Amino acid sequence: MEVNIKYRKDNGDKLPDPTLYRQLVESLLYLTMTRPDISHAVQVVSQFVADPRRIHLSAVLRIMRYLWFTYYIGLLFSSNSSRQLRAYADADWARCPDTRRSTTGWCIFLGDSLISWKCKKQQTAFKSSTETKYRGISSACSEITWLRGFLQDLNILHRTPTPLYVDNMSVIRIASNPVFHDHTKHIEVDCHFICDKFLAGEVTLPYVTSQQQLADIFTKAMTHARHDYLVDKLMMFTQPQFEG
Known part of the structure; x- marks a missing residue:
């Protein structure tokens, strides 16, 4: 999400038909079960499903663009990891x-x-x-x-x-x-x-x-560099079939 934008419930024009917004947010909520890197952004946009505005839809589309360019990354569960x-x-x-x-x-x-x-x-x-x-x-x-x-x-x-x-x-x-x-x-x-x-x-x-x-990464929006650093620390890497 953009770092310097505050999303309010009454900010901007209402959407004429909120159906698409609600469908996208519902799908994104499901996706957070395997993509923790979008958890905070989805938590923010999910607060406005009752009365979404155009600026809220722009935020959802921004999340979708991020997913489009990072569809190949996923959580790594190493077989050599400790049990601590x-x-x-x-x-x-x-x-x-x-x-x-x-x-x-x-x-x-x-x-x-x-x-x-x-x-x-x-x-x-x-x-x-x-x-x-x-x-x-x-x-x-x-x-x-x-x-x-x-x-x-x-x-x-x-x-x-x-x-x-x-x-x-x-x-x-x-x-x-x-x-x-x-x-x-x-x-x-x-x-x-x-x-x-x-x-x-x-x-x-x-x-x-x-x-x-x-x-x-679960509490606030952040810069690209900071976000990428934390995504790497969460053990989210390129899936093997997409390497090379």
Whole structure:
């Protein structure tokens, strides 16, 4: 998506017939199951299916053009990958111009293979970026807990904690130090949930710089160079039949 454009629900002229817009968005939502690189863009355009405008259709067509020129790339699931889970979680604070709600994004790898990801607008507007990121990390932690149990049912045991990489030191301090909970009662359930998982040794919260935060691609629009860098880190490569 274009970096400097804010898409609002009442911006521009209405479409005379929204049927095509809705059909395209429905197809794109289905495609996000195998193309995580378009998750954020599709999440944005899907918010306007009730009353789409011409500028929203232009955004959808931009996604379609991107897919046309990148139809040959796909997720790589390596047979030599390890069985260790690792995760990245992020949130973009107050990005929505209509509601000022934030966008949660996270991705989880099994070894080098991307197996789970999410991009979703949060249901509540928060007053600080720390609160927003903490809510996103709580969502990622729930998925990690489920995946660890699922892999255990497959006799793939995880005796070591799963690293959940975050780029906010305040979030790490809140999770690792229960004293902070008295100042965060508005997100108290999330605080206790993550703290319990941290103390139980199921997750760790190592710090990662914003430049190396892979979940960034699920939270905001970005430049071509940044987008291509993160797509490569998500292990999305040219399919063998298209090489050469």
